[in-house]
Amino acid sequence: MHIEVKMPDIGVDEVEIIEILVKIHDEIKLDQALVIVEGDKVSMEIPSPICGFVKDICVKVGQKVTTSSIIMIFDVNDINSNTSEKKFEKIKLDKLKNKNSKKNNIKKHFFSHATPVIRRLARDLNINLDNVIASGPKNRILKEDIESYIKKSITKKDLFCQNSTVIKNFNETKSEEVLINNLQRVIGKNLHKNWMNIPHVTQFDEVNITILEEFRQKYNFEEKQKNNTYLNITILPFVIKAVAHALLKFRVFNSSLSTDKKSIIFKKYINIGIAIDVKNSLFVPTLKNVDKKNITNLSSELSFLAEKAHNNKLNPSDMQNGTFTISNLGGIGGTCFTPIINSNEVAILGISKSIIKPLWDGKKFSPSLMLPLSLSYDHRVINGAEAARFITFIGKLLSDIRFLIM
Numbered sequence: 001m002h003i004e005v006k007m008p009d010i011g012v013d014e015v016e017i018i019e020i021l022v023k024i025h026d027e028i029k030l031d032q033a034l035v036i037v038e039g040d041k042v043s044m045e046i047p048s049p050i051c052g053f054v055k056d057i058c059v060k061v062g063q064k065v066t067t068s069s070i071i072m073i074f075d076v077n078d079i080n081s082n083t084s085e086k087k088f089e090k091i092k093l094d095k096l097k098n099k100n101s102k103k104n105n106i107k108k109h110f111f112s113h114a115t116p117v118i119r120r121l122a123r124d125l126n127i128n129l130d131n132v133i134a135s136g137p138k139n140r141i142l143k144e145d146i147e148s149y150i151k152k153s154i155t156k157k158d159l160f161c162q163n164s165t166v167i168k169n170f171n172e173t174k175s176e177e178v179l180i181n182n183l184q185r186v187i188g189k190n191l192h193k194n195w196m197n198i199p200h201v202t203q204f205d206e207v208n209i210t211i212l213e214e215f216r217q218k219y220n221f222e223e224k225q226k227n228n229t230y231l232n233i234t235i236l237p238f239v240i241k242a243v244a245h246a247l248l249k250f251r252v253f254n255s256s257l258s259t260d261k262k263s264i265i266f267k268k269y270i271n272i273g274i275a276i277d278v279k280n281s282l283f284v285p286t287l288k289n290v291d292k293k294n295i296t297n298l299s300s301e302l303s304f305l306a307e308k309a310h311n312n313k314l315n316p317s318d319m320q321n322g323t324f325t326i327s328n329l330g331g332i333g334g335t336c337f338t339p340i341i342n343s344n345e346v347a348i349l350g351i352s353k354s355i356i357k358p359l360w361d362g363k364k365f366s367p368s369l370m371l372p373l374s375l376s377y378d379h380r381v382i383n384g385a386e387a388a389r390f391i392t393f394i395g396k397l398l399s400d401i402r403f404l405i406m
Contacts, residue, residue: 001076002055005034005048007069011316015039017063018182019119026054028074035059035071036119038182039316052076114141120181121146183281194343199379202338203387206370207395208359212238213369215401235371236274236328237298239351241404242397244270244290247324250390254323256344257381264381273322273342274302276309283309284342286322330354336374346381349394350374371398 007015015037022034033045052074059071114122114129118141122129129141132149136142180188212235220232247254247270255266270291273284285305287298308314325348327339332353339350352372359368375391397403 003050003052003074003076004070005050005072005074007037007065007067007071008046008049009067010037010044010046011320012039014064014066016182017059017061017065019123020057020059020061021045022054022057022072024054024057028052028054037065038186046071048074050074050076118143118146120183123181125150187282190343191340195340198341198343200338200341200376201379201384201387203375203377203384203391204336205373205375205391205395206357207373207398208368209235209354209371209398210369212398212401213354231299231303233295233299235330235354236326236351237295237302238398238401239328239349239394240272240274240287240290240298240302240326241295242394243272243324243326243349245397245404246390246394248291249393250386252382252386253347253377253390255346255381256323257346257378261380267323269321269323271321271323273319273325274305275325275327275339276306278309278312283314283319284322284325285309285314285318286320288321324348326351330371336372339374339376341376341378346378347387347390348376349391350376 016039017035018038019036020034021036022028022032028034028048028051030049030051031047034048035046037044037046053076054072055075056073057071058073059065059069065071114134119129121143122132125146127146127149132141132145134141135145216233216235216238220230223230224232251266252264254270255264257263258265269289271286271288272290273286276283276285285308287293287301287305290298293301305314305318308318322342322345324345325339325342327348328351329337330351330353334352335355336352337350339348341348350373352374354369354371356367357370358365359370373391373394375387377387
């Protein structure tokens, strides 16, 4: 019997096949990884839903597939019969003999066990995982195995750059070429499309957060006295909450432009995406129903999503259905920048590093902690006056947090 193995519903409309882990005639066990797909800034292994033998592989590396697309065809007819067992055992034996005749010391005969992170690292290094000796459980390749392979290769005068790209004729060149990995290409393609298709205008402002910072430090200190494991709340959750209030008041910022560009779709929910930089890659997990959560809840949820992002454990559902995005560069530096709007949204708020400046209060200059804000908006949907009112309202909320309860 021939059974079609289809692409399961993983919460993404379309993904790209970036690696095929099995070959025709391979015997496959339940939940064994078949392919690795990548899309919407996430890569993952697709496991087999059945046991059987691979009769046909219906996809190629680089091909785009959707839910229910046929990936492979399995032969599961009379798998347990003597005839079938002999047939496939002969196939495997022939393959093994052919490989041994070419190379006696080959270590693997079917496929390499490795996580998507290790496979991506190997692709960036131009390393064939079949040549790497696995030391992990169930013959799984670990990061240490990759490092060991590189060290052995270096002794053979193969030089590798820090970003895992092979450098040839190192002594003869004065430049270095570094390959862009798949995730960076996906992000770059989306950013370029958004920048080209959305007429961006950026409104800049500064907010006096002196009172807010005093309250934040006092609150963190008191909570730390009660519980040593307490994690400090940063400025970001306060900004997220202020933005949620602003989105309720200025609904056009919580909307999207229709496909035919003839109408505006107003969202009845507020989901705010937070851009997170992870090893030179960008992830945007989404905080759902922000307007219904307090600042403490938002801080805990933000920490949880950030940890998942840094451990490469974000699910597609963690990064979907956003209505507005915040990009926070305050921990790095800079005075202002122009953030690029995410497609299907109409605005994005950028946060830069706060700095103490002298502020005139009508009588004297006082040292004040100023937070730079950069609001990029889609000029097809939002005009300049609306943008100025929106960012001014956010500044009002952050300058005195008592406005958040009004």
